[in-house]
Amino acid sequence: MSIVKLSNNGVKNATAFGSITGLGSMIFIKKLTASSSATLSFVDGSDGVVLDDTYKEYVFTFNNMHPATNTANFTFNLSTDSGSNYNVTKTTTWFQAYHKEDDSGAGLGYETGQDLAQSTAFQVINYGLGTDNDENCSGTLQLFSPSSSVFVKHFIATTNNSEASGYSVNGFMAGYGNTTSAVDAVRFQMSSGNIDAGDICLYGIA
Amino acid sequence: MARHHNINGNIVPFTEAEEAEWDANEKAYAEAQANIEPTPVYISQRKSAYPSIGDQLDMLWHSIDQNPKLKSEYFEFYESIKAVKVKHPKNG
Numbered sequence: 001m002s003i004v005k006l007s008n009n010g011v012k013n014a015t016a017f018g019s020i021t022g023l024g025s026m027i028f029i030k031k032l033t034a035s036s037s038a039t040l041s042f043v044d045g046s047d048g049v050v051l052d053d054t055y056k057e058y059v060f061t062f063n064n065m066h067p068a069t070n071t072a073n074f075t076f077n078l079s080t081d082s083g084s085n086y087n088v089t090k091t092t093t094w095f096q097a098y099h100k101e102d103d104s105g106a107g108l109g110y111e112t113g114q115d116l117a118q119s120t121a122f123q124v125i126n127y128g129l130g131t132d133n134d135e136n137c138s139g140t141l142q143l144f145s146p147s148s149s150v151f152v153k154h155f156i157a158t159t160n161n162s163e164a165s166g167y168s169v170n171g172f173m174a175g176y177g178n179t180t181s182a183v184d185a186v187r188f189q190m191s192s193g194n195i196d197a198g199d200i201c202l203y204g205i206a
Numbered sequence: 207m208a209r210h211h212n213i214n215g216n217i218v219p220f221t222e223a224e225e226a227e228w229d230a231n232e233k234a235y236a237e238a239q240a241n242i243e244p245t246p247v248y249i250s251q252r253k254s255a256y257p258s259i260g261d262q263l264d265m266l267w268h269s270i271d272q273n274p275k276l277k278s279e280y281f282e283f284y285e286s287i288k289a290v291k292v293k294h295p296k297n298g
């Protein structure tokens with residue numbers, strides 16, 4: 001049996017491995033970089049942004065989201081009118097695992113203060129972000145079938161946050177936009193103040 | 207400094223109405239933060255140090271088991287747990 005040596009490019013461009021064919025792809029769509037920005041928005045249909053039925057699943061990656069205001073929450077909302085309004089009705093759940101740097105507190109629990117019940121408000125992705133230079137929040141948000149005219153729009157976020165008072169907070173948020181209209185834009189912002197720095201990338205899952 | 211949106215990479219300045227809305231929001235947020243009382247450290251320290259709820263209830267049951275008066279006072283609690291212990295003995 002011969003040994004096949006794969007380079008990174010070979011793996012990246014693979015369409016099949018042995019008998020496994022039709023490998024999927026994670027397609028980069030757009031990167032937005034915050035620079036004292038109040039909001040970061042991805043709107044379908046311009047500047048190379050795709051958020052329609054091209055892909056059945058989209059993934060947003062959050063890299064070192066840093067707030068301008070201490071203890072602000074990192075939040076998001078959906079739009080069905082190309083970003084004119086971010087006010088889709090949502091029902092969500094939120095739980096966390098947390099551990100303090102000095103080991104004085106740790107736990108796992110549901111957070112009733114972070115969830116929504118049929119609310120159009122911005123949804124908390126992670127909370128209490130610190131403004132120390134090294135503090136930030138990173139993670140991902142998956143959004144499924146945003147342009148479906150039949151189904152509600154499910155989303156799942158997993159993030160970790162170096163919280164303002166010294167906790168590592170692993171946040172698990174999930175829920176759905178309770179609409180059968182196509183979601184064609186997503187906005188991210190802090191609950192107060194600007195997004196000082198950080199970047200968000202959008203990918204389509206083919 | 208004027209605020210802005212970043213929409214698909216394009217910088218869009220806030221309107222006057224948006225500036226006013228965010229000014230009010232930030233003022234309200236700052237006032238709310240100023241009124242938050244810090245959670246005392248002992249709360250989280252105790253929370254992580256307590257035995258599990260199950261262990262606490264088990265200790266309670268065994269204390270009742272040693273005292274006929276308590277057995278009578280907490281009859282339903284005592285008997286319902288005892289019934290499970292009898293049905294599933296340690297060496298059963």
